[in-house]
Amino acid sequence: MPEDDNATDTEFDRVLARAIERRAFLGGAASLGTVAFALGVGGIVPHARAATSTFDFTAIDTNTLDTVTVPKGYSWRTIVAWGDPLWSRGKPFDPETRGTPQTQAMAFGDNNDGMMLFSGRGRTLLCVNHEFVNKPAMFGNRESRLPETDADVIKGIEAVGVSVVEIKKAAKGWEIDVDAPMNRRVTGGTRMRLSGPAAGHALLKTAEDPAGETVIGTFANCGAGRTPWGTYLTCEENFDLYFSASDPFFEPDAAQKRYGLRAKDRGDGFARVAERFDLSKHPNEAHRFGYVVEIDPFEPKKPPVKRTALGRIKHENAALVVNGGTGHVVVYMGDDARGEFLYRYVSKGRYSDEERGGDLLDKGTLYAAKFNDDLTGEWLPLLPETVGMTEPDICVLTRIAASKAGATTMDRPEWVAVHPEKAEAYVALTNNRYRGKADNAGGDPMPVNGPNPREGNPYGQIVRWRPANGDHTARTFKWDLFTMAGNPEQHSDAYAGSKNIDAKNMFNGPDGLAFDVRGRLWIQTDGNYSNEKGFAGMGNNQMLVADPVTAEIRRFMVGPKECEITGLCWDADATTMFVGIQHPGERGGSHFPGGGASLPRSCVIAVTRDDGAPVG
Ligand code: FEO
Ligand code: CA
Ligand code: CA
Secondary structure, three states: OOHHHOOOOOHHHHHHHHHOOOOOOOOOOHHHOHHHHHHHHHOEOOOOOOOOOOOOOOOOOOOOOOOOEOOOOEEEEEEEEOOOEOOOOOOOOOOOOOOOHHHHHOEOOOOEEEEEEEEEOOEEEEEEEEOOOOHHHHOOOOOOOOOOOHHHHHHHHHHOEEEEEEEEEEOOEEEEOOOOOOOEEEOOOOEEEEEOOOOOOHHHOOOOOOOOOEEEOOOOEEEEEEOOOOOEEEEEOOHHHHOEOOOOOOOOOHHHHHOOOOOOOOOOOHHHHOHHHEOOOOHHHHHHOOOEEEEOOOOOOOOOEEEHHHOOOOEOOOEEEEOOOOOEEEEEEEEOOEOOOEEEEEEEEEOOHHHOOOOOOOOEEEEEEEEOOOOEEEEEEOOHHHHOOOHHHHHHOHHHHHHHHOOOOOEOEEEEEEOOOOOOEEEEEOOOOOOOOOEOOOOOEOOOEOOEOOOOOOOOEEEEEEEHHHOOOOOEEEEEEEEEOOOOOOOOOHHHOOOOOOOOOOOOOEEEEEEOOOOOEEEEEOOOOOOOHHHOOOOOOEEEEEOOOOOOEEEEEEOOOOOEEEEEEEOOOOOEEEEEEEOOOOOOOOOOOOOOOOOOOOEEEEEEEOOOOOOO
16 A cells, blocks of 8 residues: 555655655555554664675575575584583483483483583683583484473473584694583583572572572573673573373463463473472472573682573573673563563673672663554563562563563564674564464554564564663663564565565575674574475575675575574684574574584584685
C-alpha cells in the first residue's frame, strides 16, 4: 500500500519518509495497521549503498558445500575440535566410542559458542564455551542416538561448560598448547559460587546447598563477554532443557512455564544421574541457572562466579562497556526467546583499573528496553518500587519483573555488540514465527511493532540504538532498523528485506555480532539452511560483515552443512580471526572438518589472509 493511502500517518512519519530513501516496504505489512505502516517507513535505516566500498575482499556466493568457504586470498584451518585432549594424559578423540566421561573431562567440549581471547603474563588464552551436545554425533553409536547409560549422560555433562586453552604461535600459525598451565575445563560438574543480590536467597536454597551460595555446574552457555579487568563472561541460555520431573502429575507453575521448564526430559537425561535436576523434588535447583558466569582465565583454581545481579534470563551474550565520562560498567544482554526482552545492567560503582572488578557486577540496576514507535526508547528500571518485587526476586524471576515494567516484546534478542568508538549498540533479533500471532510465554502480547515490524518474521533483523547524549547510562535512546534480513528473490514486500539486502548478500537468522577494531560489524547466522522456498538461494549458515556507516553488507564466509557459525575473536594484531563452527551435521549430513566418512565435530577455525595483513 503506498504511504499516501494511509491517512493516519503522523507528521513525524511524513518527515522521515521524505528524508530517507527506502524500498517499497509495506506490501507484507499493509494489513497490519498504522503502527506497522509508520514503522515500515520510519524504521528503515536511512542509508543507501555506498559508492565506494570500504571492504577489500571479494564477496563470496552462497553454497551448500560441506566445507568452509572464504574469499580468495584468505585461508582457514582447524585449531581445535570437540574431543581434542587439552592435556597429554588425555586420549585422542576416538570416533568409535566418541569418548568416555573420563576422556571428555580432559578434552575440548562440544558445540563451541561464545569465544574470547585474553593476552597477559606472556600467555594467550582462548576461552570458549560449549553450548550443548550434538547428540547425533556424540551418541550416534547408540541405537536411540541419545545418551543411554549413566556414563553417556555424564559424558554429556563433561562436554558442556567452558574450555580455557592456551594457544601458541607455531610455523603454521596459532595452535593449542597441550598441557599449558592455564588449560582448564569448567563443566556441568564444576563447583562455582553465586554472588549478588540473590545469593543466599530462599529461592536459591536447595537440599544440597542449604545456604544458597554454591552451585554445581554451568551448561547451555551461549554467547560470551569480557570485562576490562581480564575476565571471561559466559552466558547460560537454554538451561530449562536439562530439567525434568519424575512425578507423573507434575505441572509447572506460572514462573516455571515462563522459563520453559516442564516435566518431559528433552534427551540429555541429567536427572538420571543427579536428582537435583528433578523439578518435582528440587524445584529451586532451576533457579540457580540462567545467569552470566564470570571466569578468571588466569586463575585456574578460582571458582567461577554466577552474577545474579545481571538477572536470570535465557542469556545470549553480555556486551560490556565502560561508559565514557562516568566510568559505570554497562552490560547489554538479550534474552533469546520469542517475545522476551532486551536488558541493560548499570553498575552502582565506577570502574578503575585498580578495582579488578570488585563488586561492579554485584551491585547495580537492571533495566528492560521499551521501544516506542516514534524511534525513541527508554530503559525501564527493574526495582522494587517499579515492579513490586524484592531485589532478589527481580534477579531470579527477571522476565516476570520486566513484564510488569512493560518492556517491549522482541523477536528473540541474540547477541548485542557495542561499537568500539561510538556510543551505539546493535542487537540481532533472529526471527519469531509467532510475531503478530500469539503472546509470549508470560502472556505479554507480541503485536507487530517498531523494532519487530513483520508478522511471523522468518528472517530476522538487526536493531541499532544510540543512547541519549552518548551516555550508555541515560534513560532514553533513539533506535532504527539497521538491517532487515530477507529474500529479495522470493519477495517484493517487507520480506524482501531492507535496501542493503540483495541477491548477493542475503541471509537469515542473524545471531552472533561482533565489531572488529576497524569498527565493522560482523554478522554470524543461525538460520534456516534448507536453501528452498523462502530460503532459496541462502545456502548454508554464513558470516558477513557490515559497514555501520554505509550499511553495506558483504558475505565473507559460508560454513559447512547443517552448522551454525557462532563465536568470533581476533588475536592482538587482528591477523588471525578465530571463528566457531557449531554442530556441523546436526542432522547427520556432514563430515566436517575431517571429511571422508569421518564424524562431524564442532570446532574453532583460524582464518588468515595469505599476505599476512589483518583479516577483513
Ligand atoms: Fe544459543 Fe540464542 O543462541
Ligand atoms: Ca546464539
Ligand atoms: Ca540462534
